[in-house]
Amino acid sequence: MIALGEILIELNALSPGPLRHVSYFEKHVAGSEANYCVAFVRLGNNCVYLGRVGEDEFGHNAIEWLRGKGVDVSHIKFDSSPTGIFFIQRDYPVPSQSESIYYRKGSAGSNLNPDDVDESLVKSANLVHSTGITLAISETAKEAVFKAFSLNEVRSFDTNIRLKLWTPEKARETIMRLLKVHPVKYLITDREDAEILLGKVEDPVKPLMEYTDVLIMKEGPHGASVYYEGRKHFSHGYSVPVRDVVGAGDALGGTFLSLVTSGFPIEKALDYAVVSSALNVTIRGDQENLPSIKDIETFLERVRNS
Amino acid sequence: MIALGEILIELNALSPGPLRHVSYFEKHVAGSEANYCVAFVRLGNNCVYLGRVGEDEFGHNAIEWLRGKGVDVSHIKFDSSPTGIFFIQRDYPVPSQSESIYYRKGSAGSNLNPDDVDESLVKSANLVHSTGITLAISETAKEAVFKAFSLNEVRSFDTNIRLKLWTPEKARETIMRLLKVHPVKYLITDREDAEILLGKVEDPVKPLMEYTDVLIMKEGPHGASVYYEGRKHFSHGYSVPVRDVVGAGDALGGTFLSLVTSGFPIEKALDYAVVSSALNVTIRGDQENLPSIKDIETFLERVRNS
Amino acid sequence: MIALGEILIELNALSPGPLRHVSYFEKHVAGSEANYCVAFVRLGNNCVYLGRVGEDEFGHNAIEWLRGKGVDVSHIKFDSSPTGIFFIQRDYPVPSQSESIYYRKGSAGSNLNPDDVDESLVKSANLVHSTGITLAISETAKEAVFKAFSLNEVRSFDTNIRLKLWTPEKARETIMRLLKVHPVKYLITDREDAEILLGKVEDPVKPLMEYTDVLIMKEGPHGASVYYEGRKHFSHGYSVPVRDVVGAGDALGGTFLSLVTSGFPIEKALDYAVVSSALNVTIRGDQENLPSIKDIETFLERVRNS
């Protein structure tokens, strides 16, 4: 897989509550597409990351981490702007929920541009992936996604609309244009994003299926549904101790894509992906608890026996 | 509002279990009336704090914290005795419950006395508030409350009986005497305190209503009820991750009083106050998670949608 | 009571998830038989520990801790091999479950041997206790248990099969031989261990009762059952915040044995033992939250009232 996006340094509040009263922050490497990449590698596939980091300690941090995880970082470029960061506020104002505070405007990652998209590399990939975040961070990053999607027909896309990065109108216009020009094989979304894209409709599934072969509709702690070839399959979620929900959706999407890439049947891939998502919320950090197949099966067996 | 009481430095066990095995403690500013004050200010009202702190680092700590929060600390006096402190033991012997261990005998705060009660200040307040704790810590503090209550007819009182500070008999005698001499507009209590005050009666509401216009009966995690003008309204509690329950009652009472002071209808004020109480138990520290109105409404909306 | 076994230094992951991403570890003193010993002492009985520790900082650590708790450590020997240690990985791969990673091969504790078993001491004890772990760690430790069990007819045994230490076949063969040669007064086990010992049978209780007067069948968070004199009693578990389940079984077994030794009726002893087990999972560390009788009764009363 090739993923285009922005790697971020995450500063996760060590204690819950409003950030003004949080004294300590724990550093992680994050960024939606990077999360997808690590999920890919963790489950036995390869992933090339396309993006930019600052030529600073945080940039080196991100590259060393991803290389350690087995991601192909040879196409990541250094940029003179700083590596983007964000803070995670946990359990406030809503317990068991998290909020992201970005410091990524003008970041290295947002300087991703079409020239960074190596044509032969993208053409040779078995899957090209990006998300709504990359469309939102800058004009050049958006164009890079459009270019990459134009070079390879096997595409996946996670809507991941962040209203701190753009308006709903801009999100709708851009994402729908992308999907119209470059329909995808896999579309990952949830009901909130679907409402932004389609407005209030009774059933967002049907209109979305026009742009994708396989549609994943995430439903938070309840689980997720997959729609494909006229069929629907629902995988229920699991009750686990929640420490930070950020990254759960990427865990689900990345696990799903990696497993179907490995030849898993779609429904089983989603069942497993929902486990991955459940494991993800039990820790701070988006990538540290991305599971192997064996981990997922151990979990399922233990759940069955208890 | 004017609140009379003792500000304490709280040393909250960083890990759960018996204190003998706890190695690290986290410092907070607390004290029931101070908690009320901060809730008041956080929701847009003013609060003057009347009390004493030691002329020591902990005393300055308390004043800087409250001033930072916006409480009017200009009437707090320095005293040559040390600032009172207490430890919080969490999850032992009862999981999800906390226990307070006081080092406040002879403290600066307990030297509060009637001379500290500025007559014109108290007369001009729109609400005078204190709790059973202030009645219990010393004779002079008790007299200060009686004096303050004699100067202004708009009074609120939280029974807050702490059996580590006085006997049930002494608590009953003192509190009932206060309420008889100075009936209040708002009385905040729970069933345990009511039983100490009234003995085992079938329904403590009716006898208590003789001393108050509005009665808040707290019911722990289940929520709280308000009784007034012959009516009753119950606000149900919320299931949240519990880190430390100390301060939850003050959050409820302080939020309620502040909102009715701001003109909220009584029932809505209690609905909101119960949210404040739920948020409070999700963190260590009594004052750090006292919510704004916007926080409460975000919480309610998210609960409604999930 | 006399307990034979290996004291270990436990390094408990400070954060949940796979150990590769855990940066900090918290040290505790553990070891199944040591846990039993401390439970014994905490509930008012005496306990002599028979075993070996390394002549190193961790060995001294273990002895100082147990002596502090009131365990008779005068029979613990120093050994030139290092004190055994283990790591606890929490919440991975199964949330709310823990996994132990041992560094105890060739440890001081595994050098326990029959010569360490003081005949007159063992003969004079009112109970001799060991577990499947001690049988598994070395030939000489196994022989020490056989010798001790041959010297005193009042024996208790916790099957505690750890498949990281031996194969199921070896476990079955050794434990069944011990029970046949030296049937016990109290046998503590669970359904997984019973299946290893007996194979898949419909009801493991009956065959196990041939080797014991009293059988405790642990059922994890659901509680535990006791079988004796043809009777059965089930004590239900409690819902508590789970931080680390390691040691919960020892808390249950140790509390039960100590209380029956103190003259508690068997059923009440189990009811209390299940509370001890529940308290144990609320903290990291196996011995720090072993409760006194008063603690257990406070818990039960609070549960009843809420």
Add this chain to the structure above:
Amino acid sequence: MIALGEILIELNALSPGPLRHVSYFEKHVAGSEANYCVAFVRLGNNCVYLGRVGEDEFGHNAIEWLRGKGVDVSHIKFDSSPTGIFFIQRDYPVPSQSESIYYRKGSAGSNLNPDDVDESLVKSANLVHSTGITLAISETAKEAVFKAFSLNEVRSFDTNIRLKLWTPEKARETIMRLLKVHPVKYLITDREDAEILLGKVEDPVKPLMEYTDVLIMKEGPHGASVYYEGRKHFSHGYSVPVRDVVGAGDALGGTFLSLVTSGFPIEKALDYAVVSSALNVTIRGDQENLPSIKDIETFLERVRNS
């Protein structure tokens, strides 16, 4: 005093070495002019802070902290841009030195502009203070300083040239222009900054004295010199455990200005200011160890006696 500048949230590396390997960061409130303000208040004078913070948790954090310290925050404005932040890397690449990494481009603080400068307020102040940092962060902030300096003749200025914020050429041009148009009463600088302003000259003191009545030349751990009315006084530094040197210069400057404002003779004020600077490097955080007069005198007495 009135100070114009940008309040920042500081994220100080909890462990030394390159940031890529630092996992935890400790939050503080900082910003050169805010440091000056707190030093002022700590030594018994008043200080009004003029600046902007984001309407976010970090902005409220900064305001609550400064208000707690006694700074007059009533003129701080909320801005829709985020509150600026910076990281401190300690002991790398040079042990006992620190490095700042800024995320402040386009921050709330940099939106300070001349309209924020309340004329009557500035005119009534007994001292108007700013630094080279405020000149560097934005055009509008620079203009705000020029406007404030034009309104009051009693000015102090700390050159504080940060080469991550502007080029040496730009720094020289801007600062020299300010000093020419608005010569100051107190100028605080060091030899590195002086070389940027004047080029390599044998003695920077004389040319600088053209723009100031009193010149403070900081010399790091060695101490500092003051030049005024043709005289020179050198105050030697102290050997103390160094944890973070960031803020030491502000401690020196702020303490000096506050003491001379209080009527201290210039030389004694510098002697005390150097102590303040020494205390400052013994802790992480710029404002937490700003000393009272009593603290300074205790230090001096203890040094004398040892």
Add this chain to the structure above:
Amino acid sequence: MIALGEILIELNALSPGPLRHVSYFEKHVAGSEANYCVAFVRLGNNCVYLGRVGEDEFGHNAIEWLRGKGVDVSHIKFDSSPTGIFFIQRDYPVPSQSESIYYRKGSAGSNLNPDDVDESLVKSANLVHSTGITLAISETAKEAVFKAFSLNEVRSFDTNIRLKLWTPEKARETIMRLLKVHPVKYLITDREDAEILLGKVEDPVKPLMEYTDVLIMKEGPHGASVYYEGRKHFSHGYSVPVRDVVGAGDALGGTFLSLVTSGFPIEKALDYAVVSSALNVTIRGDQENLPSIKDIETFLERVRNS
């Protein structure tokens, strides 16, 4: 040895600077006489502790710790008052110095009284030890020391004057009376205490020698001198990283007394005692780094070779 005094729970600031800005505290067991006791045991001698602790978690904490260390705690009594505690503020206002803030008025330990002094026990001891702190904490504790000293002629005394506990006048009067009535074999003091006891005299050694056979004059980091039989020996101190100096004097005194009790020549005992004192300041906590003889000799050898 028998030691009379008050065991305290110490709450050591985790970070340096004024306590108002310290968020975390680390718990230790301390108290001057308890420090002496542990030093005694650590070096191979026995020590019985006479004193009282509260019947609370901190009291049990203290007893379990001392018992773990090998101190005979069977004569410690439980008292209904709380266990005394104190905070340690480090590096403020003087770097590398510490300050103690006590919460011990009316504590369990101060309820020590002559009835607690078991006559036959004290008579059978080979050394009876106490300090100026025990004389200061209460009338009854003072009387207990006088009684114990009247029962056994082999006495040691550490002046340990704490001006937060009594006035210099009271200290002088009480200590000089004790020494006159019950001259000691070993007197441990320093120049500050000597000045309080004797006033400003040119040489305090001679007058003090009237009350003791052996006089230890501590000189902080510089080392210590011993005077006996007309001779003087000076042992120089060592340059080590200083984390907390509290307890260094007790380490010196306790190590000296234990070694001479073991038959060490006086001068060698002091040389070793100064090493113990140096090791003590390298950690937080008074008792955790009290060295064995082997530790001291390893230190000396390594110093010699470097």
Add this chain to the structure above:
Amino acid sequence: MIALGEILIELNALSPGPLRHVSYFEKHVAGSEANYCVAFVRLGNNCVYLGRVGEDEFGHNAIEWLRGKGVDVSHIKFDSSPTGIFFIQRDYPVPSQSESIYYRKGSAGSNLNPDDVDESLVKSANLVHSTGITLAISETAKEAVFKAFSLNEVRSFDTNIRLKLWTPEKARETIMRLLKVHPVKYLITDREDAEILLGKVEDPVKPLMEYTDVLIMKEGPHGASVYYEGRKHFSHGYSVPVRDVVGAGDALGGTFLSLVTSGFPIEKALDYAVVSSALNVTIRGDQENLPSIKDIETFLERVRNS
């Protein structure tokens, strides 16, 4: 370069003093040859690591870390034995010194054997490196080093004698045999090791030069000397805050070898290597502060200017 050895997981005491009182440990990746490898890569050269890790979390941890750093880990094998670990005790019994406590007997790393040594790989390397540790951990590991050294004439060797792993006699016999059979280009040692290898000789340099072209004689904090072609050069050390000295020698050796491999003159390479060693002791962890050339030059420039 190719390095043969054992990667270890290091558990560094979070607080100084005897391990029995250390509650928290911080995990790092270490192992002398791995430290050399990372130093190599950090300074711009390639390094292949030959060795084994356990198929466990710690093994994956080590591989991900080294791969992240840029080490070629494709030749590391997984082994069914556990990954070796060690603890670091700091500042006890000698302040500013550290002690290692190993749990590596029978570890995965010690199962390194000659079959793991890929002939063509080793032949093609520009340098083959190992240390006395690898000779000591097992017979098969020793043979692997002999085999590798027989395949390539450009060899470097660090004596690194650890007396916890073998006797002085065994160390001397083995290392001298290796050097006789396979003289090296670079030999790194210190005076203690030289005395073990040669006995007490007046000058160990001459006899050692028989086995090497270039000899590095480390002298701890004082610096290091290099001998080659009849010349000697001494590079003095630097005074820096010492947090953990473990790894300082590897930093020196690895930096030196990497720089001479890059074409640096020998004397300048040593000057830089000594800086690397100084930086290394300022942090816990062996590899986190290995500097780049730019880091070293920044350090030197700052030292020059201060």
